[in-house]
Each structure stands twice: as structure tokens, then as C-alpha cells.
Amino acid sequence: MDLLIEIFSERFIQVGLAASLILGGVCAYLGVFLILKRIVFVGAALSQMAAVGVVVGHVIGHRIGLNLESLAFLFSILGVLFFWLPVSAGSITKESIIGYTYIFASALSIIIIAKDPMAEAENIDLFSGNILFVSGFDLFLISLISSLIIIVHIIFRKEFVFVSFDPTTAQTLKIPARLYDFLIYLTIGIAISVGIRSAGMLFIFSSLIIPALIGMSLFRRLFWIFLASVISIWIASFVGIVLSYTFDMPTGPTISAINAIMFLCCLLVKRFLIRGT
Amino acid sequence: MDKKQNLRGMKTTNQPIISFNGVSLGYGKKIVLNDLNFDILSNDFLGIIGPNGAGKTTLLKGILGLLKPTSGTITARDPHIKFGYVVQRQFVDQVFPLTAREIVSMGRYRHIKLGRGLRKGDWDHVNHALEIAGVSSVACQTYRSLSGGQKQRVLIARALASEANILILDEPTNDMDIKGETQIMELIKNIHAKQRVTVVIVSHLLHNIINYVQRLACVTRDTFLVQSIEEATTGHYLSEVFDSPIKVGEITGKKVVISNGSTD
Known part of the structure; x- marks a missing residue:
């Protein structure tokens, strides 16, 4: 207990925990849509697009008067538009195009980092991030944008679920399915672009995927899946930050690993305890 | 009226x-x-x-x-x-974590403002539609757990709930x-x-x-x-439509279709 009090009395830990709870919670909620819409790879590709924005920001951002967040946002939105539009090229599937984008964006960010000494020094942060170094302003920004995303999802919750489940019927009921679909993509893209620099690609992508898997492995009702997803990333964030502080481990990867272990535990519990009874 | x-x-x-x-x-x-x-x-x-x-x-x-x-x-x-559209069952996500009642309630969405939930009147329509379609007893079950026929009934109930x-x-x-x-x-x-x-x-x-x-x-x-239907169900006409020999007969007052010598 003393150790916990010691850890969480540190200002930077408090800010880091708040950032991981807010970002992780929002990503965990949005991740349920990613899994249900079967567009997991879109999350990975958008994260990589946002990462390109960050490294481009490192190299030329100051010359064109744009900061890292703006460029991460810009690249994410480009990705959102690209994935949302019904792009196809003959027999090439949309999944292939998403995979292609992921590879291209990854290659681009590595090349840019390699050619820029300043960016190269921060390379590891781009992937694993360092959520404990989040500034007060970053936390404010994360809170503000996360609140907007949550408000949008509260207002359009039932419509978002409908168009994710059955877009054709939604259209016949005069519900603008394409527009709502775009809004889902957009909120995912914004959440990624906001979190990518402070929390790192690994934390963001794992927060989009693993909590939703935990929720879906435990529950069959949508409300409980959303709730379990968010709670699971909160637990992982709390435990991850404590372990990271205590054993001097990178915070983002520790939270992701804890969350991944939680998913395995859920599967085992379900397999051996729930089905066994 | x-x-x-x-x-x-x-x-x-x-x-x-x-x-x-x-x-x-x-x-x-x-x-x-x-x-x-x-x-x-x-x-x-x-x-x-x-x-x-x-x-x-x-x-x-x-x-x-x-x-x-x-x-x-x-x-x-x-x-x-x-319109009340009943989409092909195969085109609907079979594992989406929604109950039959939640799916039928989607039929009411065009009557509800953004950010609002269903009101009592809407739930009355939903329950009535579930009853007509014969799926009231499985209303709280998840869609994935239903049989093919029950799933189809749920989709029909959703169309009915929309007052189509x-x-x-x-x-x-x-x-x-x-x-x-x-x-x-x-x-x-x-x-x-x-x-x-x-x-x-x-x-x-x-x-x-x-x-x-x-x-x-x-x-x-x-x-x-x-x-x-009387004009359309002549074997000759249907044979032309399907580009295959088709005969239409009757057994106990019901029309039966025979294609290429075997029952269709």
C-alpha cells in the first residue's frame, strides 16, 4: 500500500495514469466497433499513417508551421477518407489495399526517421511511446478531444450500432448509413492521431484491439462488451504503470502486455471454469 | 379515417x-x-x-x-x-452481440430523434411486431443463438416495427x-x-x-x-424465363413445379 501511495503521489505518474485511462478507455470503446465491423487492420494502418504524420512533423513541421499533432491528425484523416471511400481496383480487395497502406506508411516512417537524426533519437518513443512523459497541456488536449468523441458516440450510439450491423436496411429507413460509417471511422482516426505521439503506436493499437477481445470473450451483450472493454484497459493501465515504475519497464508495452495476459486469462477462465460448471 | x-x-x-x-x-x-x-x-x-x-x-x-x-x-x-426492408439473412452479421428485441427496435429508429432512446409507445410497437412474427419468447436471446427461421422472423419483425x-x-x-x-x-x-x-x-x-x-x-x-399468378404459371412461359424445361402441376390444390423431369 505504501508503495502505491508513493507511486501515485508523483505528479508525472498521476498525469500519465489519467492520460492512459482516458486514451485507453476511448480506444477500448472504439475498438469494439473495429472488431465488430471486421476492420481491425484499419486500426493498424491508421496508427501507422498517424505515425508518418508525426515523423513528417519532426522533419518539416516547423518549416510549414504545423506541429506534430496537426500532421498526425492530417495523415489520419487522409487514411480515414481512403479507407472509408469505396476504393477498389479490379480484383484487389479492400483488405489488400489496407495492408498495402500499412506497409507503405511503415516503410515511409522508417526511412524518414533514418534520414533525420533528431527523429531517429525519438524513434523508440514513436512505437512504444512514453505515456508517463505526457505534459499537462497534452492531458488537456487528450481530455478535450476524448470528450468530444464520447459526446458524438452518445448522440449517435444507436445509429452507429445499426449501420455497423446492417447498413443496407438502415439506408432503407432513411438513416444516412454512409455518413454515420464515416463518423465512426473519423472518431477512430482522431483518437489514434491524438494518442499516437504521447502514448505510442503499440499502446493505441493494443487498446483498440485487446480490450474489445476481452469484452467479447466474456459477454454476448453489446453493453457489457463495451463496459468490460473499458474496465479491462483501466485495470491494465493501473497495473502496468505500477509494474513499469517498480521494475523500470517501458510503460506502454507493459500496459499492452498486461492487457494481452488478461485476455489469455479470460480465455482460460472461460474454457476451464465457466464451461466446466 | x-x-x-x-x-x-x-x-x-x-x-x-x-x-x-x-x-x-x-x-x-x-x-x-x-x-x-x-x-x-x-x-x-x-x-x-x-x-x-x-x-x-x-x-x-x-x-x-x-x-x-x-x-x-x-x-x-x-x-x-x-418501406420495411427484410434483408437477406446471410447479409446480416450473424455474430453481432445484439438480442432479438434490440434488432427489432432498430425498426423504430426512423421515428426517434438523435440521442434519444425508445419510449413506451416505441416498445409497444416492438413487442407487437415480435408477437406477430412469433418470436416474443426469444426476444431476450442473442441473435446468434437463434435458428435460421427465428432469425428470419426477427428481421421480418423489425420491418413490421417500423410501421411499414x-x-x-x-x-x-x-x-x-x-x-x-x-x-x-x-x-x-x-x-x-x-x-x-x-x-x-x-x-x-x-x-x-x-x-x-x-x-x-x-x-x-x-x-x-x-x-x-394464373397467367405466369404456365410451364411454357416459365420454361422461357428460366431457359429450362419447366412444368407446373397441381397436387391437393397446391401448385408444384417440375423442372427437367425432377421436382424443383
Whole structure:
């Protein structure tokens, strides 16, 4: 207990925990849509697009008067538009195009980092991030944008679920399915672009995927899946930050690993305890 | 209420409610259906049949307004038209974590403002639709846990909950056993008779709908013709439509379709 009090009395830990709870919670909620819409790879590709924005920001951002967040946002939105539009090229599937984008964006960010000494020094942060170094302003920004995303999802919750489940019927009921679909993509893209620099690609992508898997492995009702997803990333964030502080481990990867272990535990519990009874 | 209007606000006499005048439908430059001229009537029970790839789903999209005509006009002649679309079961996500009741409640969404939930009146419509479709007892079960027939009933209930006066069903008996097929067709027949809604049903299972529909629209790559069921169910005509020898007979008052010497 003393150790916990010691850890969480540190200002930077408090800010880091708040950032991981807010970002992780929002990503965990949005991740349920990613899994249900079967567009997991879109999350990975958008994260990589946002990462390109960050490294481009490192190299030329100051010359064109744009900061890292703006460029991460810009690249994410480009990705959102690209994935949302019904792009196809003959027999090439949309999944292939998403995979292609992921590879291209990854290659681009590595090349840019390699050619820029300043960016190269921060390379590891781009992937694993360092959520404990989040500034007060970053936390404010994360809170503000996360609140907007949550408000949008509260207002359009039932419509978002409908168009994710059955877009054709939604259209016949005069519900603008394409527009709502775009809004889902957009909120995912914004959440990624906001979190990518402070929390790192690994934390963001794992927060989009693993909590939703935990929720879906435990529950069959949508409300409980959303709730379990968010709670699971909160637990992982709390435990991850404590372990990271205590054993001097990178915070983002520790939270992701804890969350991944939680998913395995859920599967085992379900397999051996729930089905066994 | 006007005596010529039913409970859902539509004219009950067999008057045209949707008219196709010289309509061509297609995707981009590819025309799938050309020069369609026909009416959907109030209280109609119209079957749409045709071989695979002939354009049945394209026609459905045209009726629903999801596909704009490349030429000609589709005119809604009744201001009260509300479509209730019953999508092909296979096109709906089978594992989406929703209960039957939650899915049926989606039919009410067009009546509810953004950010609002269903009110008591809406839930009454949902419960009534579940009852009509015979799935009240499984309302709280998840969609994935239901049988194929129950899933189809839930999708029909959703269309009913929307207070639709035109039910548009796309292959509602696909992948069902013969008992399931009959039960679903009987349900649709009852809905048509008791709820007095117009029904448009697309099926490639000829034997399935000829004993239920009043009129038959036959879609082929070259022709489109709407006829009464008596006119349409001659073996010679259906043989032409399906480009295969077809005979229509009767057993205990029910029409049976025999294709190429074997029962279809």
C-alpha cells in the first residue's frame, strides 16, 4: 500500500495514469466497433499513417508551421477518407489495399526517421511511446478531444450500432448509413492521431484491439462488451504503470502486455471454469 | 379515417402506389434492367422471380430508392409509403452481440430523434411486431443463438416495427428446410392478409412463392413482365424465363413445379 501511495503521489505518474485511462478507455470503446465491423487492420494502418504524420512533423513541421499533432491528425484523416471511400481496383480487395497502406506508411516512417537524426533519437518513443512523459497541456488536449468523441458516440450510439450491423436496411429507413460509417471511422482516426505521439503506436493499437477481445470473450451483450472493454484497459493501465515504475519497464508495452495476459486469462477462465460448471 | 385507407395510412384498393415508367437500372455505364414499365399496387402481393444474375436485387434496390434510374422515372403515388426492408439473412452479421428485441427496435429508429432512446409507445410497437412474427419468447436471446427461421422472423419483425406499409423481402427462405420455408411463407401470407400491407418478395425458389403471391414479375436478362399468378404459371412461359424445361402441376390444390423431369 505504501508503495502505491508513493507511486501515485508523483505528479508525472498521476498525469500519465489519467492520460492512459482516458486514451485507453476511448480506444477500448472504439475498438469494439473495429472488431465488430471486421476492420481491425484499419486500426493498424491508421496508427501507422498517424505515425508518418508525426515523423513528417519532426522533419518539416516547423518549416510549414504545423506541429506534430496537426500532421498526425492530417495523415489520419487522409487514411480515414481512403479507407472509408469505396476504393477498389479490379480484383484487389479492400483488405489488400489496407495492408498495402500499412506497409507503405511503415516503410515511409522508417526511412524518414533514418534520414533525420533528431527523429531517429525519438524513434523508440514513436512505437512504444512514453505515456508517463505526457505534459499537462497534452492531458488537456487528450481530455478535450476524448470528450468530444464520447459526446458524438452518445448522440449517435444507436445509429452507429445499426449501420455497423446492417447498413443496407438502415439506408432503407432513411438513416444516412454512409455518413454515420464515416463518423465512426473519423472518431477512430482522431483518437489514434491524438494518442499516437504521447502514448505510442503499440499502446493505441493494443487498446483498440485487446480490450474489445476481452469484452467479447466474456459477454454476448453489446453493453457489457463495451463496459468490460473499458474496465479491462483501466485495470491494465493501473497495473502496468505500477509494474513499469517498480521494475523500470517501458510503460506502454507493459500496459499492452498486461492487457494481452488478461485476455489469455479470460480465455482460460472461460474454457476451464465457466464451461466446466 | 378515410375508408379507403388502412391502419397504416395507405389506400386499400388496388391502386398503383409506385409506378415504373420506362425505367432503366444499372451500375455506372452497365445497364442491368431496361425499359421497365409496371405498377406496384396497394395491398399487392408481388413475387419477383428470375434466374441468378438477371437483376432481381437490382430491381429491389430501384423500388427501395437505393438505386437511381439511369433513365425513366419511379413515382411514389402515395405520400404515406414507408418501406420495411427484410434483408437477406446471410447479409446480416450473424455474430453481432445484439438480442432479438434490440434488432427489432432498430425498426423504430426512423421515428426517434438523435440521442434519444425508445419510449413506451416505441416498445409497444416492438413487442407487437415480435408477437406477430412469433418470436416474443426469444426476444431476450442473442441473435446468434437463434435458428435460421427465428432469425428470419426477427428481421421480418423489425420491418413490421417500423410501421411499414410495403414489406420488401429479399430471398426470405434461403437456406431453410422445407418446413422452415413453409412457416416463413405462411407468416408473410398472414401479415399480408391481417396487417394489410403490400408485399414484394424476391425469390429464386419458384415453388416457394407461386402458391402465395397474387402477381409474378419475371426478370430475365432480356425481358421483364408482370402478370397475374394464373397467367405466369404456365410451364411454357416459365420454361422461357428460366431457359429450362419447366412444368407446373397441381397436387391437393397446391401448385408444384417440375423442372427437367425432377421436382424443383
